[in-house]
Amino acid sequence: MIVGFDYGSSNCAMGVMGEQGVKLISLEAERTYLPSTLYAQHNALVVDYVAKQLQNRNATEATLYCESRANTLNSLPAIRRDLGLSQSESGLAIGSAAISEYIDFPEEGYFVKSPKSFFGAVGLKAQQIAFFEDIATAMIMQIKQRAEHQLRQALTHTVIGRPVNFQAIGGEQSNQQATDILTVAAKRAGFLEVDFLFEPLAAGIDYETSLSEDKKVLVVDIGGGTSDCSFVQMGPSYRGKSVREQDFLSHSGKRIGGNDLDIALSFHKLMPLCGLGSQLKSGLPMPNQPFWQACKINDLQLQTDFYSSSNSRALESMLRDVGEPQKLARLITVQQQKLGHQIVRQGELGKITLSQEAQFAANLSFIxxxxxxxxxxxxxxxxxxxxxxxxxxxxxxxxxxxxxQPDVIYLTGGSAQSPLLKAKLQQALGDIPMLNGDNFGSVTAGLTKWAEQIFR
Known part of the structure; x- marks a missing residue:
């Protein structure tokens, strides 16, 4: 069976073609959107989960995989014993369940939000790439199994959405690294054929279905991890073509999205409670770096640096030199209890609330x-x-x-509904007609329609 798969930075969704058009599949508790999060009581349990799933499906592939992860798998009996896990317990959760586990046990286990944001990172070592393959594989395996349970059919072919650029730097090498990770993961999860489509193009293909005349459309897709623009010729003259390269007039994209808006709000307005902007006893300002590291949840290196034992010692030492030690003590709590994701979650809730209301009360009682x-x-x-x-x-x-010039600007993505964004675009681009699509479903719908076109 053919599906469109939006493996997004904020949420994951799958769609299939039905009699009434695209149908999104329920992935958790009858919801069609599953948060792009994973929690494991120990990171080795991610490898364990993938190995067991492969053994149930493909003995040859499982053998090759287990050989490549032998050191990690050899350590599992001791890890399971320490955690008190039986062989039937995976110790792994995705989606809302992963968020709940992290909130309940922030100091324990391994939590990752928006893993796709890391796939194109520059300078990843082979071991890190392998681990990101495992994270993506575990997530896709679970999502695919849930979809197959709903549909009562095996999923064999998919088109996965991708940003124009996975990283601000790294260029095509980063893009290739990221699509390679996703391809390996999707095929290990059981897909026989995997293709990719730019996410803004997918959203545009969904919008094109409604056009009764040809238009030049600038699709602006504000995703969780990236913002992408595609300028496309669309309409009845173009619809239904399986080769569209000549209709795509331009693309632009950058690794800046909804997550970055959450991080910016958290840094500027919540971190002052933890000492940002305070002074040292010498009169010099506190360095910004540790506060930025705490919030920058989509940067693997900065997060590693923030939660390191050396940074813990540095913050404890700094406590003696600051003018407001009670504030820095809160940052130390964030560092020791791994609360960065919870702070940025308050930033995200603030961004959402302030698109409709004048004020938001951030609850930081977990600190x-x-x-x-x-x-x-x-x-x-x-x-x-x-x-x-x-x-x-x-x-x-x-x-x-x-x-x-475009005839219309088509906005999609979770942060595209922000009045601040629309006002800024209008100020920058002039009075071009602007409309919102389905902020969350357009990409999945377009991926599904494209998958049907190329795989049928």
């Missing part, structure tokens, strides 16, 4: 009882202004590269 911070719409605008400017620059670049 210190009774700790909270009120954030206004104006403060959100100040915090994310630089990110919005970069997104507008991508849209202007796509228009410039296409060397023509």
């Amino acid at each position: 210190e009882q009774g700790l909270n911070q009120t954030v206004s719409v104006n403060e959100l605008a100040e915090s994310i202004d630089d990110s919005l400017i970069q997104i507008c620059a991508l849209a202007k670049q796509a228009i410039s590269d296409a060397n023509t």
